[in-house]
């Protein structure tokens with residue numbers, strides 16, 4: 206199956222290798238199919254020019270095999286600059302990120318700048334927006350960061366995201382409206398690389414599906430001896446049922462296991478902005494700070510009306526910013542692996558004297574008020590202008606654990622299937638979940654609005670059996686991925702493309 210996918214990617218590259226990506230070129234496409242703006246097309250460059258208002262900032266990234274101490278377990282893994290998470294990239298809105306990536310991995314790689322409305326040819330999708338970066342090669346990404354917020358970056362190559370290849374990307378607002386004393390970036394991850402196997406091993410095992418398993422072991426939390434990585438019986442009310450496919454031995458907060466947590470130090474009474482990123486492969490996290498209420502201020506980089514909550518539910522690829530006013534004491538920030546058995550944590554120390562809570566402590570706030578989408582409203586400046594959709598794209602999420610055939614509209618990823626939009630349209634995407642699992646659906650290059658509330662996001666949880674409608678303005682020409690951010694679902698085929706028609 207993976208070989209098939211590589212073949213399709215080559216077909217995609219072949220298309221891009223021509224003078225223009227024309228959808229009329231292939232025999233399998235309808236004769237009247239439109240042709241699309243290419244990743245380096247004039248419309249892409251024009252959109253980029255309008256975003257550049259600040260200077261160029263230079264960064265270097267080295268992707269390499271490294272030995273990393275996770276606070277006890279020492280693993281061989283793949284990292285940026287030998288650290289997990291990688292060093293954050295930080296710029297001000299309007300500045301240009303120029304990042305030179307040296308690929309010292311044994312495979313091709315790429316970098317996707319998750320959530321940014323950036324120029325299409327910097328989006329980091331091999332076979333669609335660029336050639337893969339070969340082992341031993343370098344590649345320079347250069348793009349303006351238009352919108353302030355909490356973003357992150359990771360490879361868009363195979364299952365590399367589920368190694369240690371991820372880091373925050375923070376775009377500061379030169380006119381930051383929030384007042385706070387300190388800031389803390391919290392990156393969550395599910396970890397198995399170098400412990401129980403590699404992400405490639407996981408995908409290989411999952412891809413066999415459940416066909417070989419005995420009927421009696423299904424759905425009862427049993428772990429058949431034939432499966433090392435496949436997880437059965439992970440269930441969550443918040444996620445509407447099946448919580449995940451993969452068993453992880455560790456859950457990490459800023460690269461640390463719970464037994465040796467990071468400690469964030471601040472003064473009692475200080476106001477802290479916490480930026481939470483879920484960099485996991487197959488795990489949603491429920492996050493709470495013991496003894497504190499959270500004020501949610503942003504999701505996926507964009508502001509919401511400040512909303513009080515006890516806990517967050519963060520799907521893979523999602524981000525939340527919260528404000529907390531620290532009490533006097535030592536408090537665990539706990540990220541429960543939703544529906545799975547385990548947690549990640551850190552400590553907040555806002556007192557000299559108090560002793561740390563036990564490693565397994567589970568704050569009661571985790572069972573309180575969760576900041577569901579239905580409880581959030583966009584900030585006024587984040588609202589899309591009122592307008593009815595002028596284009597609808599229906600995306601049925603299909604497939605099952607049984608066959609491990611995750612797909613969109615019943616079709617595994619095929620770069621020749623491109624959903625057409627035009628610049629200037631208000632586009633409605635309807636995610637219709639026909640499966641019995643939740644999927645965190647991500648659109649590249651845009652921040653959509655949830656229909657109804659208008660909350661702006663680039664990655665949104667679609668519950669099993671549910672339909673989620675999202676709207677966006679087609680204002681960033683190019684070829685853009687739409688996919689599930691469960692890396693194993695995406696790699697098995699739950700991805701498709703959106704393309705801007707040439708006008």
Ligand SMILES: [Cu+2]
Nearest residue numbers: 644689691694
């Ligand atoms: Cu999925």
